[in-house]
Every structure is written in structure tokens, then in C-alpha cells.
Amino acid sequence: xxxxxxxxxxxxxxxxxxxxxxxxxxxxxxxxxxxxxxxxxxxxxxxxxxxxxxxxxxxxxxxxxxxxxxxxxxxxxxxxxxxxxxxxxxxxxxxxxxxxxxxxxxxxxxxxxxxxxxxxxxxxxxxxxxxxxxxxxxxxxxxxxxxxxxxxxxxxxxxxxxxxxxxxxxxxxxxxxxxxxxxxxxxxxxxxxxxxxxxxxxxxxxxxxxxxxxxxxxxxxxxxxxxxxxxxxxxxxxxxxxxxxxxxxxxxxxxxxxxxxxxxxxxxxxxxxxxxxxxxxxxxxxxxxxxxxxxxxxxxxxxxxxxxxxxxxxxxxxxxxxxxxxxxxxxxxxxxxxxxxxxxxxxxxxxxxxx
Amino acid sequence: xxxxxxxxxxxxxxxxxxxxxxxxxxxxxxxxxxxxxxxxxxxxxxxxxxxxxxxxxxxxxxxxxxxxxxxxxxxxxxxxxxxxxxxxxxxxxxxxxxxxxxxxxxxxxxxxxxxxxxxxxxxxxxxxxxxxxxxxxxxxxxxxxxxxxxxxxxxxxxxxxxxxxxxxxxxxxxxxxxxxxxxxxxxxxxxxxxxxxxxxxxxxxxxxxxxxxxxxxxxxxxxxxxxxxxxxxxxxxxxxxxxxxxxxxxxxxxxxxxxxxxxxxxxxxxxxxxxxxxxxxxxxxxxxxxxxxxxxxxxxxxxxxxxxxxxxxxxxxxxxxxxxxxxxxxxxxxxxxxxxxxxxxxxxxxxxxxx
Numbered sequence: 038x039x040x041x042x043x044x045x046x047x048x049x050x051x052x053x054x055x056x057x058x059x060x061x062x063x064x065x066x067x068x069x070x071x072x073x074x075x076x077x078x079x080x081x082x083x084x085x086x087x088x089x090x091x092x093x094x095x096x097x098x099x100x101x102x103x104x105x106x107x108x109x110x111x112x113x114x115x116x117x118x119x120x121x122x123x124x125x126x127x128x129x130x131x132x133x134x135x136x137x138x139x140x141x142x143x144x145x146x147x148x149x150x151x152x153x154x155x156x157x158x159x160x161x162x163x164x165x166x167x168x169x170x171x172x173x174x175x176x177x178x179x180x181x182x183x184x185x186x187x188x189x190x191x192x193x194x195x196x197x198x199x200x201x202x203x204x205x206x207x208x209x210x211x212x213x214x215x216x217x218x219x220x221x222x223x224x225x226x227x228x229x230x231x232x233x234x235x236x237x238x239x240x241x242x243x244x245x246x247x248x249x250x251x252x253x254x255x256x257x258x259x260x261x262x263x264x265x266x267x268x269x270x271x272x273x274x275x276x277x278x279x280x281x282x283x284x285x286x287x288x289x290x291x292x293x294x295x296x297x298x299x300x301x302x303x304x305x306x307x308x309x310x311x312x313x314x315x316x317x318x319x320x321x322x323x324x325x326x327x328x329x330x331x332x333x334x335x336x337x338x339x340x341x342x343x344x345x346x347x348x349x350x351x352x353x354x355x356x357x358x359x360x361x362x363x364x365x366x367x368x369x370x371x372x373x374x375x376x377x378x379x380x381x382x383x384x385x386x387x388x389x390x391x392x
Numbered sequence: 393x394x395x396x397x398x399x400x401x402x403x404x405x406x407x408x409x410x411x412x413x414x415x416x417x418x419x420x421x422x423x424x425x426x427x428x429x430x431x432x433x434x435x436x437x438x439x440x441x442x443x444x445x446x447x448x449x450x451x452x453x454x455x456x457x458x459x460x461x462x463x464x465x466x467x468x469x470x471x472x473x474x475x476x477x478x479x480x481x482x483x484x485x486x487x488x489x490x491x492x493x494x495x496x497x498x499x500x501x502x503x504x505x506x507x508x509x510x511x512x513x514x515x516x517x518x519x520x521x522x523x524x525x526x527x528x529x530x531x532x533x534x535x536x537x538x539x540x541x542x543x544x545x546x547x548x549x550x551x552x553x554x555x556x557x558x559x560x561x562x563x564x565x566x567x568x569x570x571x572x573x574x575x576x577x578x579x580x581x582x583x584x585x586x587x588x589x590x591x592x593x594x595x596x597x598x599x600x601x602x603x604x605x606x607x608x609x610x611x612x613x614x615x616x617x618x619x620x621x622x623x624x625x626x627x628x629x630x631x632x633x634x635x636x637x638x639x640x641x642x643x644x645x646x647x648x649x650x651x652x653x654x655x656x657x658x659x660x661x662x663x664x665x666x667x668x669x670x671x672x673x674x675x676x677x678x679x680x681x682x683x684x685x686x687x688x689x690x691x692x693x694x695x696x697x698x699x700x701x702x703x704x705x706x707x708x709x710x711x712x713x714x715x716x717x718x719x720x721x722x723x724x725x726x727x728x729x730x731x732x733x734x735x736x737x738x739x740x741x742x743x744x745x746x747x
Contacts, residue, residue: 109496111466112677141464144497146678182695184704189695197631207634209627215620234620241701259614259621265570265589266614272564272710273628275695276552279562283687284678290691307690322467323501323639332638335662336645340537340544340630346596349539355627 038370044082045070047381047392051085054388055092056099057124065123072155073371076362077210079219080155082373086380088121088152090298097121097151103128111140114285115147119310122153126172126313130162133317137168141322146285149309152176152296156196157210157359163198163317164206167326170198171316175281175288177295180214181255182271183263186241188255189291192217193277198356200320202330204337208356213274214256221247221256234261280314287312393725399437400425402736402747406440409743410447411454412479420478427510428726431717432565434574435510437728441735443476443507445653452476452506458483466495469640470502474665477508481527481668485517488672492523496677501640504664507531507651511551512565512714518553518672519561522681525553526671530636530643532650535569536610537626538618541596543610544646547572548632553711555675557685559692563711568629569611576602576611589616635669642667 045066052062065088073081091097101120105113113132117125129145136143153159156172163170176191192212199207216235224231224247231247238244239253243262250256258270282289287308294302294311320326343352373381385392400421407417420443428436446452456475460468468487472480484500491498508514511527518525531546547567554562571590579586579602586602593599594608598617605611613625637644642663649657649666675681698707728736740747 107679109674109677110494111498112496112673114678139465140495141467142497142499143466144673182698182707184700185695185707186699186701189698195628197627199631199634207630209631211621211624211627213624215615232619234616237701241699259624260570261589261616261620264587265616265620266566268708268710269566269568269614272552272566273550275562275710276554276564279554279688279691283684283691284675286679289687290694307687318467318499319464320639322464323469324462324641328641329638332644332662333634336634336638339645340540343537343544344541344596345539346541346592352537352540352544353623355623355630 039373040370041070041074041367044073044371047385047390048082048085050390051089051384051388052121054390055089055097057121058100061099061121061124064127065121068123068127068154068158071158074363074366075155075157075359076366077155077359079217081371082381083377084152084154086384087296087298088123089384091151091296094298096294096298101125105132111136111143113143113145115145117147117150117310119149120151122151122174122311122313125150126153126159126315127162129313130159130170130172130315130317133315134163134166134168137317137319142316142318145315146280147313147315148282148285148287150287150311150313152311153313155210156194157198157208159315160196160198160210161206161208164200167200167320169200169318169320172196173277173281173314175278175293175312177297178291178293179218179250179256180258180274181237181241182275183258183268186239187291190271190274190278191293192256193274195273195277199333200326200330201333201337202327204334205360206356207333207337207354208359210359213259213270213277215259215261215270216256218250218256221250234265277314282308282312284314285312394728395725396425396429396722399428399726402740402745403437403440405745406444406739406743407476409745410444410452412476413455416454416476416479419482420476423478423482423509423513426513429718429721430510430512430714431721432510432714434572436726437736438732439507439509441739442651442653443478444739446506446651449653451649451653456480460487466491466498468498468500470500472502472505472665474504475506477506477529477666477668480505481508481514481670482517484668485514485525485527485670485672488670489518489521489523492672492674497671497673500670501635502668502670503637503640503642505642505666505668507666508668510565511549512553512563514670515551515553515565516561516563519555522555522675524555524673524675527551528632528636528669530633530648530667532652533646533648534573534605534611535613535629536592536596537630538613538623541594542646545626545629545633546648547611548629550628550632554688555685556688556692557682559689560715561711562688562692562709563714565714568614568625568632570614570616570625571611573605573611576605589620632669637663637667639669640667
């Protein structure tokens with residue numbers, strides 16, 4: 038078990054070592070560790086080495102000039118100047134929250150960015166302002182649309198954070214695929230099969246081979262197959278791609294830059310870097326915040342107290358598992374897999390920073 | 393086969409017979425028939441008798457005073473005054489388009505409404521203004537969240553319409569469930585089983601009984617079961633419910649008023665009527681519309697030309713099947729099932745209107 042504060046300090050020092058300012062390094066480390074704390078291990082320190090490799094390939098600018106390049110009262114487009122998405126995303130979300138104070142809502146599409154870590158973190162920034170927060174991003178093309186052999190979309194997550202009153206907030210944070218790549222990696226290590234509906238092989242046929250994506254196959258959109266609505270997951274992933282990248286001028290669809298530095302960028306780019314899309318809606322732009330929050334408490338209580346199915350303890354509210362995990366891991370520490378520890382030690386040696 | 397214009401005229405006359413103005417009746421009929429034309433038969437004239445029954449129970453006001461009750465530059469809340477959703481939705485979408493002209497975007501939550509028909513129709517109103525249109529609604533509680541025996545949500549659709557240039561627009565319109573109730577009804581008539589992942593029985597166990605929902609079971613969220621991501625479909629349906637009904641002050645979750653008039657309203661209402669949520673985003677609030685549309689053409693062309701899986705003709709773009717169906721049905725007419733024709737004849741006799 039690794040202490041979250043020590044991991045955060047270590048990560049911050051690594052980000053400083055690649056040239057980030059003190060503040061940017063602290064912000065990036067905070068976003069990264071929040072993924073580990075919330076149990077989204079695939080988006081936490083396990084990715085630190087990946088960000089460093091992108092910097093080594095000159096795909097990350099540690100001293101970016103993140104700027105609004107176009108705006109209206111309720112929108113903006115931001116050029117992130119090749120920033121770490123971990124830095125760009127919370128900064129852009131701050132702009133959205135500020136603009137929403139005046140206009141009621143604000144919607145910002147971001148280009149020229151990189152992987153922004155855990156989507157829920159950015160959406161949740163709205164909560165303290167009594168706003169609803171939304172965070173979307175496109176990602177490395179690993180997903181085949183319904184009827185496609187080719188990978189054309191990323192796991193393109195949707196995060197929505199909604200404040201409540203005495204209840205904890207509602208925080209949905211979901212990839213628009215059946216399962217995330219991280220879950221497949223766990224199965225590979227255990228030498229187990231994947232459930233039907235998670236992946237297809239390189240011929241485009243549904244497969245239970247947990248290594249199918251590595252072998253030229255693809256992740257499947259939420260729904261898994263046509264008869265169970267994979268075209269709906271495809272629609273959602275497509276909307277995330279278009280809002281994040283076509284609206285902003287980033288690389289979209291199969292042109293989205295891959296997270297792994299060993300894969301080449303598309304030779305015929307259609308935009309700059311990765312794209313994100315953020316939204317902030319003031320609750321009181323619709324109805325008084327206290328009134329809304331008391332109804333959210335009622336919503337949450339009613340759903341949580343619904344009769345559960347056999348074997349289930351209770352109906353969960355989006356955000357429940359992550360919040361419970363955060364309490365536990367803040368106290369008990371964060372478990373890291375041996376290959377992740379090995380990567381972190383390698384980074385520590387490279388930059389002369391103690392883990 | 394029934395001529396779409398004649399069906400539209402008939403529907404308009406029925407709406408006039410229950411007290412709608414000439415304009416409102418024409419609008420409601422147009423929305424209704426657009427569902428039949430686009431192949432969404434469950435939301436077309438098959439529902440006409442249902443709307444009439446809601447009027448008979450005094451749940452539909454044919455002469456509503458639809459009004460904005462609260463607003464900011466980029467938001468509004470509308471009280472639909474028990475209007476037909478078929479009338480309220482396009483009128484509210486017009487308000488959203490007008491407000492978005494100034495603020496860049498506009499987001500309107502609607503309370504005290506009724507079933508609004510085909511979500512895609514309302515989202516598509518944005519296209520002619522070079523805007524992205526979004527339409528959400530909550531609906532009769534027929535869906536069990538993951539781990540719930542109880543039905544707490546509706547099929548809560550998400551529609552997003554995005555303009556393109558020389559290509560037809562991108563129009564996603566999807567229920568947040570694996571399958572719509574209408575598809576189960578077709579299986580029931582054929583005496584066939586439902587695929588796994590569509591429904592659960594009254595004990596909350598996954599079932600292939602196409603009549604499970606009628607027998608106390610429930611529709612399942614997109615994903616179908618926990619291992620294939622039904623919690624993600626549940627999250628999406630919940631967000632639609634909260635945006636449509638908790639933000640506006642409509643009946644949410646299990647308190648959403650049922651479409652069928654024979655089911656009683658919840659005895660302890662938490663809001664008024666059904667809720668909707670509409671969004672309009674000016675493309676040029678982000679980047680020049682022509683630039684965006686040429687990239688949308690590129691997006692659409694790339695996806696449509698992707699290598700298809702064995703047996704599939706090509707990768708479809710959201711909106712393709714409905715657009716092709718519309719061309720076909722405008723020419724060849726609309727096929728109606730015998731029970732639908734029977735209902736329409738009954739309505740014709742009741743109101744002395746020739747079918």
C-alpha cells in the first residue's frame with residue numbers, strides 16, 4: 038500500500054522535472070492521484086510514465102500558453118498549446134465556471150490538448166459553485182463502431198456531476214464502451230477470458246479473447262452488439278468525439294492522437310492534438326439551488342432505497358463506489374501493481390527523485 | 393399502406409376535435425407523422441389514441457399557456473401548462489434557438505408537459521439555423537436501474553442533431569435502454585423470445601420473456617447487465633431524468649406520470665407533469681460554420697467508408713436509416729398494423745372524422 042500524499046508529492050516532482058511550473062505540477066499530480074483514490078486505477082499514477090514519454094516525444098509542452106481563441110457569452114474555444122490535459126482541463130473548467138456565473142451556463146471546446154486523466158475530477162469542480170459540471174474527451178482510437186472492422190473512436194467518456202443537499206453529489210463518469218481497456222489488462226494477467234460484448238477480433242467478430250485489442254481487434258461500444266444496442270454506444274461515443282474535437286479543431290475519430298508514444302501520429306492530421314468539451318450550468322439559472330438540492334436528496338434516497346435484486350445489497354447512486362473507495366484509500370493507502378511500481382522506480386531513478 | 397399526408401390531415405383533425413387550435417393541431421400532427429415517416433412507428437399515429445385518452449382524463453390541456461417562468465441569458469425554465477408535448481416541444485425549441493442567437497447556446501428545462509413524440513424531430517429543428525440541437529425527455533417508469541427490482545426510470549431518450557455540409561446531418565436519437573418497448577410488442581405478437589439483456593422478470597432476474605414488462609418485470613438500461621455496463625445506461629437515463637424533471641420541477645423517477653391513461657398518477661407528486669430538456673448551440677459560437685461543416689463531411693465520409701464487418705454492407709452514420717426510411721415512406725406510404733388501424737377508425741367514428 039502506498040500513501041496517497043507521498044505518491045502525489047512524487048508525481049508532482051516528476052512533473053516539475055519535465056519542466057512544469059510548481060503550480061501546474063501540483064495540479065497535474067492532484068488530478069492523477071484523485072483517479073487512484075477513486076479506484077480508477079487505469080487513469081492514475083499507472084499513467085505517469087506515459088505522460089513522461091509523450092513529453093520525450095515533444096508531444097507535451099510543460100510551459101503552455103493555454104488561451105481562449107474564440108468566445109461568446111456562453112461558449113469558448115480554448116487552444117491548450119500541447120499542455121498536459123491534467124493541467125489544461127481544470128484550468129478550462131475554471132473559465133467555464135466563471136463565464137457561467139454571468140451567462141447561466143458555459144460550454145468550452147478544447148483543442149491541442151493531451152489525455153486529461155479522470156473525467157469525473159473536472160466535472161466535480163462545478164459542485165462547490167452549486168453548478169452541474171460536464172466533462173467529455175476524445176481518446177486514442179481503440180473502438181470499432183457497429184458494423185466496422187476498423188477502430189475509429191476512443192473510449193470517449195462522459196462525466197456529469199450534479200450537486201445534492203444533505204446527500205453526497207451524483208457523479209456519473211462512464212466510458213461509452215462496454216468495458217475499459219484497463220479491465221481487459223486485468224483479465225490478461227489472470228489468463229481469463231473476457232465476457233461476450235467487450236471486444237471483437239481483427240476480423241470484426243465478437244470475441245472473448247482478452248488480448249483481442251492487442252491483436253488487431255477493437256473495444257466495442259456500450260451495448261456490445263447490434264441486438265443489444267451497440268449502435269447507441271457508438272452514437273454516444275461519436276457525439277463526444279464531435280463536441281470535443283470537431284467543434285474545437287482537434288484530431289477527431291481515427292485521427293485522434295494515440296496516448297502511447299510508440300504509436301505514430303496520423304500522417305494527414307485534420308486538427309491539433311486531443312479535444313475535450315466542458316460544460317457548467319448554474320443550478321439557479323433554472324430554479325433556486327436549495328429547492329433543486331432538496332429534490333436531488335429525495336431522488337437519491339428513493340433510488341438508494343429501492344428494492345434490490347437477489348444478491349445485490351442495494352441500488353447504487355452514480356458516484357457511490359468511487360466516494361467509498363476514496364475514503365478507504367485515503368486511510369489505507371493505494372495498492373499498486375508490480376509493473377506500475379517498476380515504472381515509478383524507473384522514473385525516480387531517471388529524474389533522481391525518491392519514491 | 394397509408395398516405396402520410398392523409399394520416400397527417402386525419403391526426404390534425406383529431407387534435408382539433410379535442411380543442412387544439414388550427415396551428416397547434418397542425419404542429420402536433422406533423423411531429424406525430426414524422427415518427428411514422430422515419431420508421432419510429434412506436435411514436436407515430438399508433439400513439440394518437442393514447443394522447444386522446446390523456447385528454448379525456450384531463451391530463452392534456454388543448455389550449456395551453458406555454459410560458460417562460462425563469463431565465464438567464466443562456467437558460468430558461470418553461471411551464472408547458474399541461475400541453476401536448478408534441479406542441480410544447482417544438483415551441484420551446486424555437487425559444488432555445490432564438491436565445492442561442494444572442495448567448496451562443498441556450499438550455500431549457502420544461503415542466504408540466506406530456507409525451508413529446510419523437511425526440512429527433514425537436515433536435516433537428518436546430519439544423520436549419522446552423523446549430524447543434526439536443527432533446528431529452530423523461531418518460532413513464534418502466535426501467536429498472538442496475539440492482540433494482542423496481543422500475544424507477546423511463547426509456548429517457550437522448551437526441552443530438554449536428555449539421556454537416558454536403559453530407560446529410562448527423563442525427564442520433566436513442567433510448568437509454570437496450571431496446572424500446574415497441575420492439576418487445578413486435579416479439580409478443582410473433583410469439584418469440586426476447587434476446588438476453590432486454591428485460592428482467594418481476595424478481596429482477598434477466599429474462600427472455602417478451603411479455604416480462606407486462607408481467608411486473610422491467611426494461612433494462614443500455615448495457616443489459618452489470619458485466620456489460622448496464623450501470624452506464626442507468627447513469628445516462630438518470631442524467632436525462634434529472635435534467636428534464638429535477639431542474640424544471642416536473643415529476644421525476646418513479647413519479648414521472650405514465651403515458652397510459654389507465655395507470656393512476658403517483659399519489660404523492662414531487663413535481664408537475666413530464667419534463668423535457670432542450671439545448672441549442674450555435675456552431676459559430678465555436679468555429680466558423682463552414683469550417684465545421686467541411687470537417688463533419690470528412691468525419692461522416694471516413695466513418696461511412698470504413699471497412700465493414702462480414703455480412704454488413706457498410707458502417708452507418710447516425711440518422712442514415714431514418715432518413716432512408718423517410719424517403720421510402722413519403723413515396724410508398726406508411727404501413728400500419730391492424731390494431732393501430734382499428735384504433736384510428738374508432739377515433740374517426742368518435743369524432744366523426746373520415747380516415
